[in-house]
Amino acid sequence: MTPPQLPLFKRAVSEGLGTALLVAAVIGSGIMGEQLAQGNTAIALLANTIATGTALLTLILTFGPLSGAHFNPAVTLAVAVRRVFPWREAIPYIAAQLLGGLLGTLLAHVMFGRHWYSLSQHPRSGWPQLISEFVATFGLLLVIWGCTKNHSIPVTALAVASYITAAYWFTASTSFANPAVTLARSITDTFAGIRPIDVPAFICAQVSGAAAATLLGSWLES
DSSP, X not given: OOOOSXXXXXXXXXXXXXXXXXXXXXXXXXXXXXXXXXXXXXXXXXXXXXXXXXXXXXXXXXXXXXXXXXXXXXXXXXXXXXXXXXXGGHHHHHHHHHHHHHHHHHHHHHHTTOOSOOOOOOOOOSHHHHHXXXXXXXXXXXXXXXXXXXXXXXXXXXXXXXHHHHHHHXXXXXXXXXXXXXXXXXXXXSTTOOOXXXXXXXXXXXXXHHHHHHHHHXXXXX
8 A cells, every 4th residue: 555656746636636537436326227227226326336346446446556546545544553654745645635535426427317416315324334334344354454454456456346345234324434426325215325424323323433544454463
């Protein structure tokens, strides 16, 4: 997760663009899946899962050599805490990820002829959802720590995409595991949405999961 030797501005642009395309894939595939599934939620979720997992894989392979392909404020904070990424660059990265996520939502809406934004009415609250987000983010960070220590970018990309694909189905929340994506999904009243009121608790659970995985990862490697 050491930042590549490119100017910070170019790396931040890469982070924003990668996050935007990831969110567009999440929301766009959710819209398409819902339209084609004709009320079959399992089929819609399967379509959403496949598109998200494959998009994540290709985006990490594309932007990993440029920016490290965090696409996730929880990941950026975690690598900064472990001092493998400079704190002074964390804020530009996180700002780019948040902005990119919001732009990704707008892009998905435009592609499907929707109003450019719509506040979600999809409830995602309660302890099962929050525990799911903790577990999803905890597992994601463990995968990242293990793979970046021992493997190349392609292996890490495959492992991360595979984990998120699986977590769509073994967590009750369908594995957001990303504060930037969570915020972006609050302004889409579609299959992939989350009510704005539920966003703060989701983000707290995600940050807590990332912190726990970071502490555990540091202890295991010490």
